[in-house]
Amino acid sequence: MIYLLCIYNKKEKENQITMGGYDIEDALAWKRKIELLIDQQQDTTTAKNHKAFASLDFDIDLGGPFSFSDHDSGPEDEEEPRPTLLRRTTIGNGPPDSVLDWTKEADSGLSNQNATSQAYSRKNWRLLRCQNGLRIFEELVEVEYLARSYSRAMRAVGVVEASCEAIFGLVMSMDASRYEWDCSFQYGSLVEEVDGHTAILYHRLQLNWFSMLVWPRDLCYVRYWRRNDDGSYVVLFRSTENQNCGPQPGFVRASIESGGFKISPLKSLNGRPRTQVQHLMQIDVRGWGVNYLPSFQYYSLLQMLNCVAGTKNTQLFNLIA
Numbered sequence: 001m002i003y004l005l006c007i008y009n010k011k012e013k014e015n016q017i018t019m020g021g022y023d024i025e026d027a028l029a030w031k032r033k034i035e036l037l038i039d040q041q042q043d044t045t046t047a048k049n050h051k052a053f054a055s056l057d058f059d060i061d062l063g064g065p066f067s068f069s070d071h072d073s074g075p076e077d078e079e080e081p082r083p084t085l086l087r088r089t090t091i092g093n094g095p096p097d098s099v100l101d102w103t104k105e106a107d108s109g110l111s112n113q114n115a116t117s118q119a120y121s122r123k124n125w126r127l128l129r130c131q132n133g134l135r136i137f138e139e140l141v142e143v144e145y146l147a148r149s150y151s152r153a154m155r156a157v158g159v160v161e162a163s164c165e166a167i168f169g170l171v172m173s174m175d176a177s178r179y180e181w182d183c184s185f186q187y188g189s190l191v192e193e194v195d196g197h198t199a200i201l202y203h204r205l206q207l208n209w210f211s212m213l214v215w216p217r218d219l220c221y222v223r224y225w226r227r228n229d230d231g232s233y234v235v236l237f238r239s240t241e242n243q244n245c246g247p248q249p250g251f252v253r254a255s256i257e258s259g260g261f262k263i264s265p266l267k268s269l270n271g272r273p274r275t276q277v278q279h280l281m282q283i284d285v286r287g288w289g290v291n292y293l294p295s296f297q298y299y300s301l302l303q304m305l306n307c308v309a310g311t312k313n314t315q316l317f318n319l320i321a
Contacts, residue, residue: 005030095224096198099238102153102280103262125155132309134158136302139282151257151297153282156305159266160312163273167263168233170311172225174201181310183208184303191220191245198224202245205254207285207300214296217254217285220245236260237281252287259283279308 005019005027021027095101125137139153160167170181174188186206193199203219220242225235237259247253259281266274281304285297 155280158308182307218251232264257282
């Protein structure tokens, strides 16, 4: 994965500088230094010269625009100083309308958050079990009758001794390295790169539950990610349809109603970085097994959530090595 940082002037977009690196921490360090330089320039230049720097945009591949102005520069002869410039959160174009952002609180200020996402963030949870150093929660549904087709959301929460960037790199990978920490992963590939923050993926699941009786499952879903100002990362999933990702022979197409990761930094312990990892999944595995073998969906979901414990072991192995 390569991270690109592009710097350009909105009035002269052909004059730009592009930098790249394999480490997101390096890209973010460059971004902070350039922001500091622009802030210093704003403090020392006149109002007229201020305009030339006020509309610089940053674009990071697998990151979206970092913009310092909400509108283009005005006419050349404009002498009035601009108001205070606000920095935008690293969210690109924002999540697609179909993707529910379960990580945002009801009072969040993101403009593209709708009422459905707000309601989803207010779900009630109960602790279901503790295993492998994780707390597993199950959604509480306050209804007398729950339709058989409805799948409860489940969430795993754990603490990993690694940086947010390291965990983010793991959960974004779809290659053979995923076998080291995700026991439900069989195969994954990129179907379409929508923009720097959004992609459509094909994913085959390795579910070890009566595999002789139950057909294997696969997924086609949209994945969106962003980095928040507090250093946390959010990765969101939801199933979608794509002409290049049709049904595969020998597989039942499962459906992710909502899911993803929230990766949040914690206070370091003994000089080692720590990260809280939350993994939520609400998935309908579909097929006849759901009706006749209701525990199939439950144990399949537990297996998928246990990948958080896999990230703990992977990072520990790397530290020892």
